[in-house]
Amino acid sequence: MGRMSPRLRPLRNRDSDYAGVSGAVRVDKRTKNLTKRLRPGEIAVIDHIDLDKVSAEALVACRPAAVINVAPSISGRYPNLGPEILVAAGIPLLDNVGKGVMERLDEGDSVHLEGNVLLSGVERICDGDLQDEVSVREAMAAAREGLNDQLESFAENTMTYLLRERELLLDGIGVPDVRTEFEGRHALIVVRGYHYKEDIQILRHYIREYRPILIGVDGGADALIEARLQPDMIVGDMDSVSDSALTSGAEIVVHAYRDGRAPGLERVESLGVTDAVVFPATGTSEDVAMLLADDKGASLIVAVGTHATLVEFLDKGRAGMASTFLTRLRVGSKLIDAKGVSRLYRSRISGWWLIAMLLVGMLALGAALSATEGGRAMLQLIGARLDDFWSTIVGVFT
Template identity: 70%
Template sequence: MSLSLRLRRSADPGPHQHGGPIRVDARTKNLTKRLRPGDVAVIDHVDLDRVSAEALAALRPAAVVNAAASISGRYPNLGPEILLGAGIPLLDGVGQEAVAALKEGDVGVVEGNTLLVRGQVAATGTRQDADTVREAMEAARAGLAVQLEAFAGNTMEYLKRERDLLLDGVGVPEIRTRLEGRHALIVVRGYHYLEDLQALRHYIREYRPVLLGVDGGADALLEAGHQPDLIVGDMDSVSDRALRCGAEVVVHAYRDGRAPGLERVRDLGIEPVVFPATGTSEDVAMLLADDKGATLIVAVGTHATLVEFLDKGRAGMASTFLTRLRVGGKLVDAKGVNRLYRSRISGVSLFGALGVALLALLAALQSTPGGQVLLQVAWARWDDLTSWVTGLFT
């Protein structure tokens, strides 16, 4: 038996263990870029949100180890339920010191409340199950009032900082992409974005909206077979392929002008537009579409419910909430468009058009000698066919 085969067998977890190569990253969305099925995902994510959990679950890790509390009790976040529902073990609250000592690529095994590396206990936490998650969710729901009070205070602070932008559009940069009088489809790689894009394919083909990808939303558009017209974001989760696709790029910068993603875009030979603003890139994209005259803004994968706002954290809630108040007259969720949208060509009209075309063809054939001969041959063949069918039954 080869040495590599013996090592693999010795590292195989037992029937009640879950293990594989360790992948460590404090930012969950960075980790998912290199996570593979069977790996042990090690994260540091307080209140694991739905989008992050769905991204992890889709990659089928052997287990997820969280340095922080996956449910802190601030609000009833949905991430832990999603992981457990997918059959992925969740070891919670192991601490940042234990995570810092782990080495990328080492084989880790989750056994009970512990993470073992080379047979030694590397971290200890709380193994979550359906009962512990249910209890934590009930406690979190009881504390929602506190979070809403914090949200109200944060909303006022954001309004003071960005009232000129929200009320008068001061600070919105000029772009070359024309949105005046057109629909804008804003895609965020968030809640059910794949299903929404699939459901909107007829709408996109018929109305040809301006396709605006927010960071990784540009990759989502490409994966669905669409060409983005605009890419907006801080450029932390969009691929080089998307940035090079020919779309106009708008880099979301901090209010003081700092833009961490600007250098990366320029290194690709692209000169972007810079949009300094407080809030999220999702909000910046909506404000940009509204200011430039889009008649309708269709949102894919964005946040719409109270729990989804809370999933962004209190700091992100205020900008999201106020932005939706600002563009509310134009904003439609993708699911609403899918339910209300019908093709402008009805079935009756389609059959009527086919009938008219057939009559026009028959009239054209009847008006020429060659066409008359062709019609006579066609009628003869039809008579032969009807006679043959009649003969089968007589």
């Protein structure tokens, strides 16, 4: 039976709008693992409190028939962005159905969503809150009331991280040696985050001209390969990167816990990669990649898909995002978001404007030539040649 978040008003249900949605279920407590095997037309069953933007966009890209969340998609802690993305894409979101649903469903079971009720055959599995544009808007407005608490928590986490990692942040103590040469070169760090596909496409001119060191953060390595770019380095805990990327020849830097435990190292070594580097550090893998590039002398760091604003930090929904905020302060003027670089390379002149400018230039040249005796003679000669050419063409067809 569905449960309501105590901080939100009851959400409206649109029993008729999404009636008749059926499909096989895919069940996983980790949304990013589920999206790897979710196929179009299937129904995703997730356990994701405060569904964030990146996860929602990954779900939309899989084109599921519906999404069932056993947790509240908007808990009221802060105005997270994920539910709005799902609803805008026309994907039914049955919310807050209770954790027992995951035990009652097996991978591949056929289910039917009838309004706000999930059925397996004639058996009622659960009911919940069917989100729509109005309910999401109301829940987001209520969630903004909890934003002050989140800001205070974010500030506390920031101070805790600064005290714990001050030697790494201030002096670079603990950054391991790597074989990739960064000194004096640009570094392009790709995270499978906000608008990463569009940014990579926009940056193709920049990549061809500057040939930056390409760093994929976990699944960001696969994003580079999908764009037909070869990563020079892969940084992360290795939980969301493919085997093919790990064996592509890129240097591997395994992000480990502060005490040295590196769960991802075993997977890397099982693939035959024996020269992986371990980087113990608190925070996120994108922080590790930035600190590494900065410490090894990169002259510029371009970030794709990373977190740039306070809303994005909060939307990720975990205390570790405080480290990303401080890492950006540490890297300072070297760091630039992909959007900024793209503005330098995006053409703002259409093809028709180029043709018009060419015609204007030719007219100006003709006017200049006609103003001199030698120019007039040249124009007459060109005219005679064109007349001969036209006569030849006409003669062929007559």
